[in-house]
Amino acid sequence: MEYNIGMSRQKDAKICVDEATAKFKNPKLILFFSPVEQFEEYTQFIYQKFPNSISMGATTIAAFSKEGADKQGLKVIGIENGIRCSADVIEDIDEYPIKYTERVKKCVDDVGTAKNTICLEFTTALLCAEESVLNTLNAVLEKDGITVFGGSAGDVGTAVGTKVALNGKIRPKSTVFAILHNEGGAIKIFRENIYVPITGNVLTATKVESFQRTVYEYNREPATRVFARELGISESQVSQHIDTNPIGRIIGDELYITANCNETQNHGMAYHARIFDNSKVLVLHPGEYRSIIQETKERIKREIPKPSFSIMCHCLARTILFTNEGYLDEYSKEMHSVLGDYVGFSGYGEQYGSQHFNQTMTVAVFE
Numbered sequence: 001m002e003y004n005i006g007m008s009r010q011k012d013a014k015i016c017v018d019e020a021t022a023k024f025k026n027p028k029l030i031l032f033f034s035p036v037e038q039f040e041e042y043t044q045f046i047y048q049k050f051p052n053s054i055s056m057g058a059t060t061i062a063a064f065s066k067e068g069a070d071k072q073g074l075k076v077i078g079i080e081n082g083i084r085c086s087a088d089v090i091e092d093i094d095e096y097p098i099k100y101t102e103r104v105k106k107c108v109d110d111v112g113t114a115k116n117t118i119c120l121e122f123t124t125a126l127l128c129a130e131e132s133v134l135n136t137l138n139a140v141l142e143k144d145g146i147t148v149f150g151g152s153a154g155d156v157g158t159a160v161g162t163k164v165a166l167n168g169k170i171r172p173k174s175t176v177f178a179i180l181h182n183e184g185g186a187i188k189i190f191r192e193n194i195y196v197p198i199t200g201n202v203l204t205a206t207k208v209e210s211f212q213r214t215v216y217e218y219n220r221e222p223a224t225r226v227f228a229r230e231l232g233i234s235e236s237q238v239s240q241h242i243d244t245n246p247i248g249r250i251i252g253d254e255l256y257i258t259a260n261c262n263e264t265q266n267h268g269m270a271y272h273a274r275i276f277d278n279s280k281v282l283v284l285h286p287g288e289y290r291s292i293i294q295e296t297k298e299r300i301k302r303e304i305p306k307p308s309f310s311i312m313c314h315c316l317a318r319t320i321l322f323t324n325e326g327y328l329d330e331y332s333k334e335m336h337s338v339l340g341d342y343v344g345f346s347g348y349g350e351q352y353g354s355q356h357f358n359q360t361m362t363v364a365v366f367e
Helices: 013-020 039-049 097-111 130-144 223-231 235-241 289-303 316-324 328-334
Strands: 002-008 029-034 054-059 063-065 068-070 074-081 083-090 117-123 147-152 164-166 175-182 187-192 195-197 203-209 214-218 247-251 254-258 260-263 269-271 280-286 309-315 342-347 349-352 355-357 361-366
Touching: 002 013, 002 063, 013 039, 013 074, 029 039, 029 083, 029 342, 039 054, 039 164, 054 083, 054 117, 054 175, 054 342, 063 074, 068 328, 074 342, 083 097, 083 130, 083 164, 097 130, 097 175, 117 130, 117 187, 117 349, 130 147, 130 175, 130 349, 130 355, 147 309, 147 342, 147 361, 164 175, 187 289, 187 349, 214 223, 223 235, 223 269, 223 280, 235 260, 254 280, 254 355, 289 361, 309 316, 309 349, 316 328, 316 342, 349 361
Parallel strands: 029 054, 117 147, 309 342
Antiparallel strands: 002 074, 029 074, 054 164, 063 068, 063 342, 083 175, 117 175, 147 349, 187 361, 195 280, 203 214, 203 280, 214 269, 247 254, 247 280, 260 269, 309 361, 349 355
16 A cells, blocks of 8 residues: 655644645545644645545644654645545534435445455534434444444644535535545554543433433433542532543443533533433443553554554543643554554544543554
């Protein structure tokens, strides 16, 4: 597989794009990530320079590669050969995304095979829409065995707004996606959770508004009261633990993290992913993340010993945690040892298969 990864911190957007893409020839697919401020300019200049390429991007709090984590400028990969791909957009994701299934079908038909194929997607965040997008994509893709992989776009963590782009245009309230086939082998997706249960007490959501992503009661008690009890704190201290103590949804043998958003009226808790009535959950806190990351690296090395390249989706909350611990840049560089050359971004959620979750790292590793 032939590809080039570039980055630039030049302040002028056109110079930045020219520098970051200097080694690109005629890429089939361009993926790019940057902060919100100049994202629209980057989108336009990339398309002007490579009008015959699929160019797809998302805003981020930080962009990742083997050179480290960058919170400024542009990071981009251009894949020249070794893939087949077709891309489009699902619009109106907070209203009626299911009406765009024909676009998904057309892209699948264009690629022509489901073997060694994924659906890579970037979604506008903060619209409570990721679950509806997954339903739309999987309505087409599940029967062919094509796995959805991607993430919600990011910003600096202030929820001021995120953006995604496809082929020179910002796509508001949308998901941009590419059906992506690896001609050189398999694509293996890994998911890493660095959070562990505090008490091990399994809680049942007994009063919810799932589409508003709000739980009012666990075990028929006010949600904030139960959350505080699990942490051994008073209810008045709950706001201090919003970012550090997410919820883990138990689905079969798996644990999917759901990030807290804020307290609501009537002692409720709002989240960044849906929790349904009778969902079983655990309250979590960060585990020994360096050892967990080492285990993840060993697993990736066993299963894909010689990757071509990788695409990472890394949660905004993990990025803030690692930044505060002085570990973010080191982490980004050390993942190169098992991911090969790679790019990644960090936003408000991760999607894999049929699940939307938070505070997790997912990565697609290409043979």
